[in-house]
Amino acid sequence: MQVKAGGHFWILIMKRFNGLLMGLIGLLSVICVGVYALVGLELSDRSKEHDIGYEAFTPYYQFLSSAQKQVYGQAVKAALNREDSFVPLAHVDPEELSEAMHAVYFDHPEIFWLDSGFGFEYRPQDNGVVSVTMDFNSLAENLDYNSRIFNKEAQAIIAQCSRLETDREKEKAAHDELVRRVNYKEGAEHPQSAFGAIVSGESVCAGYSRAFQYIMNAMGIDTYYVSGETSDGEHAWNIVRLEGDFYNVDLTWDDIDDSYMYFNESDMVFDETHVRCASAMQLPSCMPRSTLAGKSR
Numbered sequence: 001m002q003v004k005a006g007g008h009f010w011i012l013i014m015k016r017f018n019g020l021l022m023g024l025i026g027l028l029s030v031i032c033v034g035v036y037a038l039v040g041l042e043l044s045d046r047s048k049e050h051d052i053g054y055e056a057f058t059p060y061y062q063f064l065s066s067a068q069k070q071v072y073g074q075a076v077k078a079a080l081n082r083e084d085s086f087v088p089l090a091h092v093d094p095e096e097l098s099e100a101m102h103a104v105y106f107d108h109p110e111i112f113w114l115d116s117g118f119g120f121e122y123r124p125q126d127n128g129v130v131s132v133t134m135d136f137n138s139l140a141e142n143l144d145y146n147s148r149i150f151n152k153e154a155q156a157i158i159a160q161c162s163r164l165e166t167d168r169e170k171e172k173a174a175h176d177e178l179v180r181r182v183n184y185k186e187g188a189e190h191p192q193s194a195f196g197a198i199v200s201g202e203s204v205c206a207g208y209s210r211a212f213q214y215i216m217n218a219m220g221i222d223t224y225y226v227s228g229e230t231s232d233g234e235h236a237w238n239i240v241r242l243e244g245d246f247y248n249v250d251l252t253w254d255d256i257d258d259s260y261m262y263f264n265e266s267d268m269v270f271d272e273t274h275v276r277c278a279s280a281m282q283l284p285s286c287m288p289r290s291t292l293a294g295k296s297r
């Protein structure tokens with residue numbers, strides 16, 4: 001009897017222990033899932049800040065090799081951290097480096113303190129470029145202040161345009177506001193940056209195009225920077241995606257001509273005056289299925 005009683009006792013203890021154990025395992029599972037979710041959320045938040053899995057708004061990144069993409073990511077992170085140099089973690093030759101660095105410049109108008117120039121040290125015996133130095137313009141010297149005023153002015157435009165209902169309406173509003181506030185000036189202080197156009201109100205084609213690219217992408221409308229040539233020499237304009245179609249937009253020429261002649265046009269029209277160069281030739285063709293009406297101001 002005592003043995004049986006003792007057996008029942010231990011069976012009861014084991015049942016209770018198993019119950020506690022299963023409960024503990026369940027609790028640990030919940031904690032692990034919670035921690036995983038928090039880590040995933042943190043990584044997601046970080047990726048929004050400095051995402052290297054660039055998608056829609058960074059087409060030039062997509063044209064690069066895996067090694068070039070790694071260098072591209074290093075350059076973006078270094079520039080955002082205000083570091084003007086870095087050591088490539090991937091093997092690239094000077095030509096591959098040039099393509100990667102120009103991709104950074106073309107994809108990221110928000111890094112307005114970054115100029116297109118750069119330097120590097122190349123050692124053939126080490127199988128590639130061993131160091132890269134980026135050119136920052138004078139806006140980098142007081143970047144906190146310059147970023148605040150840039151964001152303030154840019155957000156004012158974005159808020160104004162975002163109130164409209166359709167992407168086409170938002171695009172036209174952004175186009176008109178930039179044309180209104182920017183004056184074309186060869187001797188502008190920051191002619192190649194979005195800052196010069198949005199804050200200073202003076203720029204050349206690169207500044208117009210980078211400002212438009214920044215405003216449009218901030219509203220979630222795919223807009224790309226295009227480098228090319230016209231009969232006047234080197235030039236820059238944009239490609240915009242609206243309702244699945246791609247269009248050419250040249251704010252600079254619209255401003256100079258005081259018209260909409262270069263607003264949402266096809267390649268058939270633009271090819272008469274504009275020629276894409278280098279990697280811009282890989283951007284989508286602009287052959288819209290329909291044309292826009294009412295293009296006069």
